[in-house]
Amino acid sequence: MAASREDVKFLSNPKLGLRGKKYCRFRKFGIKYIDYKDSDFLIQFINEQGKLLPRRITGNSLKYQRRVATAVKRARHLAILPFVADLMK
Amino acid sequence: MKAVFATFAPVFHKTFILFFNNRLIMRHYEVNFIVNPVLSGDEVKATAENIQKEITGAGASIVHADEMGLRQLAYAINKRTTGYYYCIEFACESSEWLVKFELNLKRNENLLRFLTVKLEKYGIKYNDDKRKGLIGSRSKKKESAAPAVVASEPAVEAVSAPEVVDLDV
Numbered sequence: 001m002a003a004s005r006e007d008v009k010f011l012s013n014p015k016l017g018l019r020g021k022k023y024c025r026f027r028k029f030g031i032k033y034i035d036y037k038d039s040d041f042l043i044q045f046i047n048e049q050g051k052l053l054p055r056r057i058t059g060n061s062l063k064y065q066r067r068v069a070t071a072v073k074r075a076r077h078l079a080i081l082p083f084v085a086d087l088m089k
Numbered sequence: 090m091k092a093v094f095a096t097f098a099p100v101f102h103k104t105f106i107l108f109f110n111n112r113l114i115m116r117h118y119e120v121n122f123i124v125n126p127v128l129s130g131d132e133v134k135a136t137a138e139n140i141q142k143e144i145t146g147a148g149a150s151i152v153h154a155d156e157m158g159l160r161q162l163a164y165a166i167n168k169r170t171t172g173y174y175y176c177i178e179f180a181c182e183s184s185e186w187l188v189k190f191e192l193n194l195k196r197n198e199n200l201l202r203f204l205t206v207k208l209e210k211y212g213i214k215y216n217d218d219k220r221k222g223l224i225g226s227r228s229k230k231k232e233s234a235a236p237a238v239v240a241s242e243p244a245v246e247a248v249s250a251p252e253v254v255d256l257d258v
Contacts, residue, residue: 032211035219037121037176078121078204079162079172 022059036074050085115180117213122203123172136199149181166201
């Protein structure tokens with residue numbers, strides 16, 4: 001009475017390693033310009049302390065990560081985003 | 090090789106000048122500034138108008154002047170937590186006067202902050218689309234549609250509710 005094959009299969013979660021591949025949303029959706037005045041958009045790229053998230057997490061391409069960085073820095077200068085924060089999100 | 094280039098050089102030069110005349114010689118800039126909220130409404134408007142006059146006086150044409158109004162600052166600047174935001178987009182041919190212009194902004198005591206940014210072609214297009222209402226409309230529509238649905242559902246419930254009460258009684 002060996003366990004059937006299906007039982008063996010579901011001993012571990014089959015969806016464990018199947019997270020979708022990261023992608024650059026600017027490339028995918030054709031966003032060419034990042035508005036530094038749009039705080040709701042830029043908030044996606046900073047953590048709750050107001051720090052920039054790495055490319056490793058957001059999946060941005062290098063070109064757009066640089067542009068996100070300048071946009072966030074401009075927004076910080078204009079007091080649209082904070083330099084330091086606690087529990088921003 | 091040199092001779093070939095020399096013969097074609099005037100042609101290249103001409104196309105280059107044409108290209109610059111058509112596309113690039115009008116540079117678009119965007120100046121943002123935050124006016125001190127302690128000033129009265131008229132003074133705030135006067136400072137914004139003075140800056141606009143300075144821009145037009147230097148030979149630039151104002152594309153759009155956006156008054157974003159009183160906004161909360163993300164952090165205190167000079168012990169102020171709010172400020173009047175302005176954003177003016179302008180186009181000009183020469184950029185030499187901008188150094189002087191920024192110096193004047195720096196000396197202006199009515200301003201808390203300012204930032205001048207050169208717009209690339211996509212930036213110009215983005216601002217143009219934004220003014221036409223093409224950008225952000227989708228999310229706004231969703232936001233406006235969602236409360237409407239929510240509002241209609243309680244209305245239906247409100248109508249049906251008395252009937253249920255009657256049945257219970």
